Each structure stands twice: as structure tokens, then as C-alpha cells.
Amino acid sequence: MAVKWEGVMPAVTTKFDSNDELDFITFEKNIKAQLDAGVNGIILGGTLGEASTLTASEKKSLVRKTLEVTNGRVPVIINIAEQSTKDAIQVAKDAEEWGAQGLMLLPPMRYKATDHETVVYLKEIAKSTSLPIMIYNNPVDYKIEITHDMFEELLGECSNIEAVKESTRDISNVVRLKNRFGDRLKVLCGVDTLALESMVTGADGWVAGLVAAYPRETVAIYKLVKAGDLEEALRIYRWFLPLLELDITPQLVQNIKLAEVATGLGTEYVRPPRLPLQGAERERVLAIIDNAMAQRPTLVDYTSL
Template sequence: MQKSDFRGVFPAITTKMTSDQEVDLAAVRADVAYQIESGVDGVIVCGSLGEASSLTREEKLAIAKAAIAEAAGRKPILLTIAEDSTRAGAVLAAEAEAIGIEGLMVLPAMRYLADDREVVAHYRAIAAASGLPIIIYNNPIAYGINVTEEMLKEMADEPKFVAIKESTGDTRRINETLRALGDRYQLLTGVDDLALESLILGCSGWIAGLVVAFPRETVAIYKLAAEGRIPEAMEIYRWFLPLLSMDIGPKFVQNIKLVEAIVRGTSPVTRAPRLPLVGAEEARVRAITEAGLKSRPDLSKYGF
């Protein structure tokens, strides 16, 4: 895969925590190894699912270094830039390049709801801070800022902007973007339970959440779709959909970490203010996960 080609499956991994809510770098490395051995095309660290909002700059760099060391050049490691200020984002982007990160997934600045002009200026400043290729993360549902078609046209003159993580939750945006901008940007689906539809419509990559617990199934869906084997991809996808729904809502981090813990035995600990799921919320995640495990498809049927 070329440096600026983000085709394939890219897990946005969770940040593993110890019982006292400290980052577990050994577990981060083990997670990166597990994902790569399962066939993913790269790994994204410190994203929304990775609890970026509660990590310090020093922790993000330590996580990135651990992931790079484990990947050992086998697959690219990308870092998410989700800082409160443009200055902090630009500094982190430059530091990420210096330690060997191969790409950035960049959100608008957090907390402040910027207007279109300010968002474009933010993205341009991050791009100017390093030579790394950038995925523009568009998630207006979660972050209140919509990177519009007009903004993407305005930013198209910057070659470092290579892809868009399409997380609007509206598959019409895929066709609208492709019609307006052609192949200027790679489109990557970022909503797990719209992933297959998005791949069929023209997305060339999947930045995934539940992949952290089920990487082989996620990769199989992607590859079957790429090969035009849509009915087979649909079989796995329909099995997966109740689990993929865990990627939606304010407690998606707790949901997915609990799924991981049940499936893989990893730590479900999240950093406060996130607290463990209890009561009906926990029971629902456990029930869906256990049902999924009981009916888990045999991937050898599809050649995987």
C-alpha cells in the first residue's frame, strides 16, 4: 500500500487501560499485532473510540510509538488529531511525523463550534505542520461541524488531503461527493452499520469499530464486496449488524470495550468520566455479543 492510499480495513483501536485507568502500552502492542495478523490494512490510534478526549499529548505519542514498534513496517500506523486548538493539533501533527507515524486522521478542533471558514483554516494549518497524508474526519452528528461539499472543493488544492472519513450517517453524501469531486478524495466509510452499503456506493476503505473484536469478519466483508461477491458479503454483514450497532451512541466506547472483553478477554476499563456499563445497558451488550458468538459464521465457507 502506498503512503497515501487508504484502501482496505483500518481499525480505530481502543486504548487499553489498566484497572487504575492508566494506559497499558503492552496491551496496545498486543492489540496492534492481533489486528495485523488478522489481515487489516493499517491501524488508527487515539481516535474517538481510542478515548482521545481523555488522553494527554504525552500518552498519545507513547501509544503511537508503541503501535509503530509493534507494526515494524508491516502496516501503516495512523494517529488521530482531535485537539482543542489548532496550535495543539499542529504541534502534535509535527511530532507524529517525527516519530514515524504514516498518516493522520484529523477532526475539527474540539469544544468550539467553528464556522466553515475557521474549519478550513484549521485543516490547512494541520496540513502545513507535517508532510503526512490526511484523512478528513467528517462526523457532524457527534461533533456538530459538517465538512460540506463546498469546503471539500475549497481544500482540494492541498495534496495532503487525500481521503474523507464519511461518518455523516447519510449514504446520499457518498454519491453527492463523488458526483461533485470525482476521485479527488478517497471515501472511507466510518459508520459500522452502514459499511456494506457505503462500500457498494463507492467507498474504498472502512475505518471500523467492531473490527477490534471481529477483525477477520470485517476483512472478509470488505474483500467480498471488493470482489463483487455482494450476496456472500451480505450474509456475514447481516449476522454482524446487531454487533455493529454497538458503534452508535454516546456509550460506544464502553459498548465496544465490553464486546472486546467478552470475545477476546481484553480489558474493558475506560477512563473517567466514562464509567463501566451496568444494569440493562450491560445486559444488552452481553446478550447481543453472546448471541453473535453462538451464530458466528464459518469464514472458510467464503474462502477465508
């Protein structure tokens, strides 16, 4: 299945049970809810998916299960966030063998590579696979920025680099990327709290986090913005914003899994060293979720937009 880098692409959580094993029953329920809401792809093993804690066997199982559940309705994409170029290339090759239809690719992990090192790393991975690639550009959290000049070099040599998950937190960067690269580089917002603004300024899609708990509201905002109904999109977005802010903290996994519990689409189990929220912070997050649930908006029929 060809990947169209557009629309809402959930960076889904990885579901665990009380024994720290993959929970495919809850996972399947969540994926089906995403499909029913009208998402455009499923992204596995991202930051929200607790990528750094997953084994190769678990990644394979997640890809295979997701392909089974999606059954060709949307592309399945897996994130690559490895410690070495060699390991990253192996994951890219494995993902293609497992049946994944696209890759999301982070710069080198645990080492602040130079611009040259970063470009070489990304090129070598891209040239090792035929799968289409979305670069995850998040200098705030991962301390390496892929500049426009770096993208120029990458796009000139790697035709399968097709998109960027734009997470610089600079809203005007959407316009700069579009001005420089046009449709050669699809731009998807990677920061929940900037999603509506990004789409208004030309982003092609939204790699979303709170969609894991609220798939219909997320897709509705995207569809309404693209249809030009900003008033209705803003109505939902204003309600959504306190929840979306739960995605931009180090405890985003715990936060969003609590929200999934509230909507019946997940459990609170995280993989250590992460632990469920405790004390005052847990109460603060629960209050935000409870307030949102009490005021959850009625949605217009966005599916035909």
C-alpha cells in the same frame, strides 16, 4: 510508508489497566490480531480510542508501540482532536517526529466554528506537516459539517489532504463525493452500520469500530464486497449488524470493550469519567454480544480475494 486510503482501517481502542495506565500487553495482542486478519492500517486516538483523555506522552507511547508491533506492515495513523489550532499543529508536528505515517483530522472541538473558520483551521494544520491527512467528517456527533464546497477549497490548496472518513449518515453522500472529486478524495465509511452499503456505492474503505473485537469478520466483509460476492458478504453482515449498532451510541467505547472481552482481545477498563456499563444497559449489551458469539459465522477463505 505511504498511506493507501483503502481497505479496513481499525480505529482501535486504547487499552488501560486497573491503575489507569496504558496496558501495552493487551494492546499488542489486539494489534497483532488486526494484522493477522489483514487490515490496511491502524488508527490511534480516535473517538473509540478515548482521544480526549490521552496525554501527549501517552500518544507518543502509543505511536511508538504501534510502529514496533506493526513493523512496517501497515501505516500507523493518529487522530488530531485538539482545542486550538496551535495545539493541533503541535500534535501534527509531534506525530511526524514520532514516526506516524498519517493523520486523521477532526474540525475544531468544543466550538462550533463557521465554515470559514473550519476551513482555515484545517488548512493551517495541513500546511504544517508533510503527512497525508484524512478529514473526519462527522456532523452528527461533532456538529460541524465539512461541505463539498469546503472540500473543494481544501483540496485545491492542500495536496496532502487525501481522504475523508465519511460519517454524515447520508449513504448517498459517498456517490456525491465520488461524482465531484473522483479519486482525488478517497472515501472511507466511518459508520459501522453503513459500511457494506457504502462500499457497494463506491467507498474505498472502512474506518471500523467493532473490528477491535472482530477483525476477521470485518475484513472478510470488505474483501467479499470488493470481490463482488455480495451474497456471502451479506450473510456475515446480517449476523454482524446487532453488534455494529453498538458503535453508534454515546457508550460505544464501553460497548466495544465488552465485545473485546468476549473475543479475548481486550479488557473492560475505560478512563474516567467513562465507567463500565452497569445495570439493565450492561445486561442488554451483553445479551447482544452473547447471542452473536453463539452464532458466530464460519468464514470463507477471504485472504486470497
